[in-house]
Amino acid sequence: xxxxxxxxxxxxxxxxxxxxxxxxxxxxxxxxxxxxxxxxxxxxxxxxxxxxxxxxxxxxxxxxxxxxxxxxxxxxxxxxxxxxxxxxxxxxxxxxxxxxxxxxxxxxxxxxxxxxxxxxxxxxxxxxxxxxxxxxxxxxxxxxxxxxxxxxxxxxxxxxxxxxxxxxxxxxxxxxxxxxxxxxxxxxxxxxxxxxxxxxxxxxxxxxxxxxxxxxxxxxxxxxxxxxxxxxx
Amino acid sequence: xxxxxxxxxxxxxxxxxxxxxxxxxxxxxxxxxxxxxxxxxxxxxxxxxxxxxxxxxxxxxxxxxxxxxxxxxxxxxxxxxxxxxxxxxxxxxxxxxxxxxxxxxxxxxxxxxxxxxxxxxxxxxxxxx
Numbered sequence: 088x089x090x091x092x093x094x095x096x097x098x099x100x101x102x103x104x105x106x107x108x109x110x111x112x113x114x115x116x117x118x119x120x121x122x123x124x125x126x127x128x129x130x131x132x133x134x135x136x137x138x139x140x141x142x143x144x145x146x147x148x149x150x151x152x153x154x155x156x157x158x159x160x161x162x163x164x165x166x167x168x169x170x171x172x173x174x175x176x177x178x179x180x181x182x183x184x185x186x187x188x189x190x191x192x193x194x195x196x197x198x199x200x201x202x203x204x205x206x207x208x209x210x211x212x213x214x215x216x217x218x219x220x221x222x223x224x225x226x227x228x229x230x231x232x233x234x235x236x237x238x239x240x241x242x243x244x245x246x247x248x249x250x251x252x253x254x255x256x257x258x259x260x261x262x263x264x265x266x267x268x269x270x271x272x273x274x275x276x277x278x279x280x281x282x283x284x285x286x287x288x289x290x291x292x293x294x295x296x297x298x299x300x301x302x303x304x305x306x307x308x309x310x311x312x313x314x315x316x317x318x319x320x
Numbered sequence: 321x322x323x324x325x326x327x328x329x330x331x332x333x334x335x336x337x338x339x340x341x342x343x344x345x346x347x348x349x350x351x352x353x354x355x356x357x358x359x360x361x362x363x364x365x366x367x368x369x370x371x372x373x374x375x376x377x378x379x380x381x382x383x384x385x386x387x388x389x390x391x392x393x394x395x396x397x398x399x400x401x402x403x404x405x406x407x408x409x410x411x412x413x414x415x416x417x418x419x420x421x422x423x424x425x426x427x428x429x430x431x432x433x434x435x436x437x438x439x440x441x442x443x444x445x446x447x448x449x
Contacts, residue, residue, distance in 0.1 A: 179325065246322065289334055290334070290411070291327065291330050293330065293331055303409060305401075305405075309401060309408060310405045
């Protein structure tokens with residue numbers, strides 16, 4: 088079948104503002120949007136710029152706005168979109184570098200701000216730091232994040248206030264706050280109690296819907312909020 | 321982006337919550353104004369109350385009632401999720417439950433408000449007047 092791919096293009100050296108360009112490509116129902124983007128790049132317009140790396144939903148490089156929702160181009164198939172016309176645009180709310188490539192520096196800066204690494208006050212044991220399966224299960228969901236930014240850039244609170252730390256950073260803070268082996272939970276809770284922290288969440292659920300790993304992001308955010316309230320009580 | 325992003329039930333619930341919140345705020349302003357009028361110009365105040373009782377005013381009151389009811393029910397939904405984060409997994413079901421409650425509570429109120437506009441007696445009388 089033939090699909091019309093409408094891609095929001097922007098070349099900072101040529102364009103004043105982004106504009107849409109249309110491409111007609113032959114596609115099979117099981118083709119992914121990434122396959123269509125490759126067809127355009129390889130067969131029609133080699134200047135089309137986008138990120139992709141593993142192309143199998145693991146690296147999180149090719150998150151983009153596809154038919155009005157943030158998704159990974161390598162995970163969403165043509166038949167799932169149920170449309171002959173597919174629109175593709177860069178992730179909303181981040182500065183566009185070129186075409187579908189956005190500047191992720193601010194996103195990663197916020198990720199780093201929550202100290203997403205294990206911090207302990209005790210000396211390293213001879214072997215691993217042990218943890219019960221039950222304790223591990225508490226934060227299992229938030230270990231799955233691949234930092235694709237689909238969640239943060241789907242959030243209206245983030246669009247309105249770019250200084251909001253965003254769902255992805257909170258998810259990664261959750262992963263360590265609820266880890267019994269970590270000793271820096273209080274510090275992270277203080278960071279997230281800030282006016283640009285968890286309180287900007289309005290339980291809109293766009294983040295949860297956009298997550299290609301199926302993480303229950305809103306639940307994680309509210310668990311961190313509850314922990315902050317508990318911590319300050 | 322707000323109007324172009326295709327959010328699901330959660331985004332709709334939030335959008336309606338905000339719209340109903342602004343509508344209630346606008347009514348509060350009007351309400352402050354009409355109460356102020358009672359003290360300043362009693363005739364104008366009575367005329368305004370007459371306008372509230374007209375068919376157009378009753379449609380406005382119905383919309384106000386709808387906004388209040390939606391805002392209150394969705395507020396309860398948010399409170400439930402705030403206190404029990406695991407309930408976020410059922411946020412869509414909670415929203416649909418809101419709409420069921422909205423209809424069950426809202427329809428009798430709608431009949432009560434709109435009946436006089438069609439020359440009918442309101443089903444519930446208060447104070448026997």
